[in-house]
Amino acid sequence: MAAKADSILVTEGVSIRFGGLLALAGISLVMRPATITAIIGPNGAGKTTLFNCITGFYRPTEGRIIFRPDGRDVVLNRLPIHKIAQLGVARTYQNIRLFGQMSVLENLLVAQHHFVNHRLISGIFQTRSFRKSEAEAVEQAWFWLEFMGMEQLANQDAGTLPYGQQRRLEVARAMASRPRLICLDEPAAGLNLQESEELNQLILKLREEHGVSVLLIEHHMGVVMSISDHVVVLDHGEVISDGTTEQVQQDERVIKAYLGEEDAEELQSVTKGAG
Amino acid sequence: MNIPAALKDSAVASLIALALFVPMIGLVLKGQSLNIQLLRALFVVAAVFAGRMLISMLLQSGLLGRLVEVIRKVLVYLSPVVGLVERRSFRFIGLLLVVLVAVPFLPGSSNYLIQILSLTLVYVILATGLNIVVGLAGLLDLGFVAFFATGAYGYAMLAQYAGLSFWAAIPLTAGIAAAMGCLLGLPVLRMHGDYLAIVTLGFGEIIRILLVNMIDITGGPNGISVPRPTLFGLGFTRRLEEGQLGFHEFFGLPYSASHRYIFIYLLILAFTVAAIWIFKRLREMPIGRAWEALREDEIACKALGINHTTTKLSAFTLGATFGGVGGVFFAAMEGFINPSSFTFVESAIILSIVVLGGMGSIVGVILAAMGITLLPELFREFENYRMLVFGLAMVFIMIWRPGGLLKVRRKTFARGGHGG
Numbered sequence: 001m002a003a004k005a006d007s008i009l010v011t012e013g014v015s016i017r018f019g020g021l022l023a024l025a026g027i028s029l030v031m032r033p034a035t036i037t038a039i040i041g042p043n044g045a046g047k048t049t050l051f052n053c054i055t056g057f058y059r060p061t062e063g064r065i066i067f068r069p070d071g072r073d074v075v076l077n078r079l080p081i082h083k084i085a086q087l088g089v090a091r092t093y094q095n096i097r098l099f100g101q102m103s104v105l106e107n108l109l110v111a112q113h114h115f116v117n118h119r120l121i122s123g124i125f126q127t128r129s130f131r132k133s134e135a136e137a138v139e140q141a142w143f144w145l146e147f148m149g150m151e152q153l154a155n156q157d158a159g160t161l162p163y164g165q166q167r168r169l170e171v172a173r174a175m176a177s178r179p180r181l182i183c184l185d186e187p188a189a190g191l192n193l194q195e196s197e198e199l200n201q202l203i204l205k206l207r208e209e210h211g212v213s214v215l216l217i218e219h220h221m222g223v224v225m226s227i228s229d230h231v232v233v234l235d236h237g238e239v240i241s242d243g244t245t246e247q248v249q250q251d252e253r254v255i256k257a258y259l260g261e262e263d264a265e266e267l268q269s270v271t272k273g274a275g
Numbered sequence: 276m277n278i279p280a281a282l283k284d285s286a287v288a289s290l291i292a293l294a295l296f297v298p299m300i301g302l303v304l305k306g307q308s309l310n311i312q313l314l315r316a317l318f319v320v321a322a323v324f325a326g327r328m329l330i331s332m333l334l335q336s337g338l339l340g341r342l343v344e345v346i347r348k349v350l351v352y353l354s355p356v357v358g359l360v361e362r363r364s365f366r367f368i369g370l371l372l373v374v375l376v377a378v379p380f381l382p383g384s385s386n387y388l389i390q391i392l393s394l395t396l397v398y399v400i401l402a403t404g405l406n407i408v409v410g411l412a413g414l415l416d417l418g419f420v421a422f423f424a425t426g427a428y429g430y431a432m433l434a435q436y437a438g439l440s441f442w443a444a445i446p447l448t449a450g451i452a453a454a455m456g457c458l459l460g461l462p463v464l465r466m467h468g469d470y471l472a473i474v475t476l477g478f479g480e481i482i483r484i485l486l487v488n489m490i491d492i493t494g495g496p497n498g499i500s501v502p503r504p505t506l507f508g509l510g511f512t513r514r515l516e517e518g519q520l521g522f523h524e525f526f527g528l529p530y531s532a533s534h535r536y537i538f539i540y541l542l543i544l545a546f547t548v549a550a551i552w553i554f555k556r557l558r559e560m561p562i563g564r565a566w567e568a569l570r571e572d573e574i575a576c577k578a579l580g581i582n583h584t585t586t587k588l589s590a591f592t593l594g595a596t597f598g599g600v601g602g603v604f605f606a607a608m609e610g611f612i613n614p615s616s617f618t619f620v621e622s623a624i625i626l627s628i629v630v631l632g633g634m635g636s637i638v639g640v641i642l643a644a645m646g647i648t649l650l651p652e653l654f655r656e657f658e659n660y661r662m663l664v665f666g667l668a669m670v671f672i673m674i675w676r677p678g679g680l681l682k683v684r685r686k687t688f689a690r691g692g693h694g695g
């Protein structure tokens with residue numbers, strides 16, 4: 001397939017049914033490597049459900065999810081969660097899921113579990129190779145803390161951080177697991193304007209400096225339009241629009257069919273501001 | 276003083292007592308016939324009424340409040356001491372170790388004391404093992420005694436049927452206990468909280484009932500005797516086996532039973548130190564971090580590429596290994612074991628040590644193990660009340676420090692360095 005040639009993630013007619021509810025109804029999309037793809041849509045549209053299918057939390061009833069980390073196709077549908085993660089898919093959660101009673105830095109070490117020497121004997125006797133691998137992991141953790149501007153919080157318990165910092169730490173933790181694709185589920189939810197702006201800059205920087213592909217669920221239209229390369233609009237489990245930011249903004253279906261008056265106005269004003 | 280309120284409370288208490296005690300002690304079975312002795316029950320109900328009145332009066336007069344206040348004051352003074360131990364835990368362990376090594380050689384030491392201390396150390400080993408499962412991995416295991424029993428009976432039976440020595444039995448038994456841990460882990464992989472607790476509780480009981488019922492192999496309720504350990508082939512018993520050289524003969528000392536007590540005690544002490552050391556390392560290793568992450572959030576843990584199946588199984592397996600080794604030492608120290616040492620109460624005590632000491636904490640668990648084994652010995656005279664006091668003490672500690680005696684001190688990392 002031509003569309004697949006230059007892609008990191010492809011979904012082909014992904015559907016999932018919960019009892020009588022068809023939460024996803026044949027989602028097909030293609031995501032290019034090292035781009036930011038925003039998934040938008042009203043509450044209950046199926047955005048989080050799509051993330052859950054990609055990361056292995058849910059099994060699609062139909063369709064295929066193909067991940068292409070290094071040119072080869074891997075079908076994710078039947079893989080367990082941790083295998084998908086090991087292939088290079090990381091995520092954050094709409095409701096924060098940090099390891100609250102572990103320190104910030106330890107959270108980042110856990111994320112590197114399958115890169116460090118986790119053999120029992122090496123660890124108990126602290127062999128040289130073990131110490132080297134640990135030191136590297138700690139170094140990597142510091143790198144991501146610095147990236148997020150949280151070095152001074154390294155030894156604090158993750159659960160005691162202010163909300164905004166917890167959101168950042170979740171992104172840092174996902175990045176520490178060295179993903180090719182990172183799925184961010186409303187990373188800016190609950191942040192104030194400034195925090196949200198900073199986070200967006202960091203997400204842009206992630207893509208630019210680390211070549212990671214970003215799948216982003218975001219409600220704030222201004223943010224979506226300013227940082228994404230590609231926008232997918234979901235409604236009732238279906239893709240109702242898919243294209244560049246300009247294309248989506250001009251799509252009558254998006255404006256009329258689902259955004260509602262308020263959001264439509266916001267979208268228009270953003271368009272004016274941007275244009 | 277509010278008499279009507281007190282009367283009302285007492286009346287309610289008596290009503291409950293009435294409902295309870297009329298069937299319980301008012302009805303007496305004599306042969307085939309049922310005797311109704313209401314007077315007995317009414318007497319107890321009257322006592323409940325009077326008791327409840329007394330409590331109401333005490334509460335209203337503020338006496339009880341003052342008592343609680345005094346206890347609180349004492350605890351406030353204790354807190355800094357605990358804090359100091361918390362901060363200087365490494366030094367504390369060192370000091371404790373020196374004292375423990377010296378105890379058998381101090382004047383005033385007795386076989387009885389050594390035996391109690393040995394038991395305390397066995398509990399430290401057991402609690403350290405359970406601390407992996409409950410404290411680090413957050414898996415509530417109420418049947419830990421199963422592994423303790425496996426260790427003890429494993430050694431006894433390997434010695435009896437395969438003629439294995441103590442030293443050969445340790446690794447073998449540890450392996451068997453590890454396999455049992457894995458076996459228990461498999462069916463409960465998907466269980467959490469209450470469900471897990473109930474299944475593990477059942478597992479512990481199954482093992483005990485097996486031991487009771489397999490009379491031909493285990494000796495059933497009569498128990499089984501266990502050979503005493505040797506030191507490089509030197510025996511510690513008065514009547515030595517054929518061709519065996521006695522410790523006292525080799526060193527030209529007069530025979531003394533205390534040699535054996537001291538030997539086993541020091542042996543257990545050495546293994547306790549090893550167990551604690553391994554636990555400390557585990558806690559700071561990738562596997563230990565994975566256990567804690569699993570405890571904190573299993574879903575997030577999986578989504579970071581951690582295989583939760585192997586991680587959980589490894590916690591059960593390693594915890595069980597510690598339990599098994601603890602069991603071998605218990606058997607070696609007692610010289611004779613029977614199933615009554617491996618009841619649910621034992622699981623509960625080991626769990627209490629972990630919870631009271633502070634989940635995941637090392638020093639906390641040592642202190643709690645000492646408290647739980649040594650304090651009841653100190654108050655032997657109050658035999659009948661000591662379980663009552665014991666329970667009250669636990670309640671107070673949990674109110675005073677809900678997270679357990681000591682908080683876990685997490686490893687701190689310094690920029691540029693390699694942690695410290």
Ligand SMILES: Nc1ncnc2c1ncn2[C@@H]1O[C@H](COP(=O)(O)OP(=O)(O)O)[C@@H](O)[C@H]1O
Pocket residue numbers: 018021023041042043044045046047048049050
């Ligand atoms: N595990 C589940 N069981 C049943 N229904 C679910 C489940 N997960 C999601 N849904 C339903 O699927 C729909 C989409 O939900 P979701 O993906 O969370 O929406 P959003 O786009 O707001 O993230 C909702 O109607 C939700 O109730």
Ligand SMILES: [Mg+2]
Pocket residue numbers: 047048049094
């Ligand atoms: Mg959602």
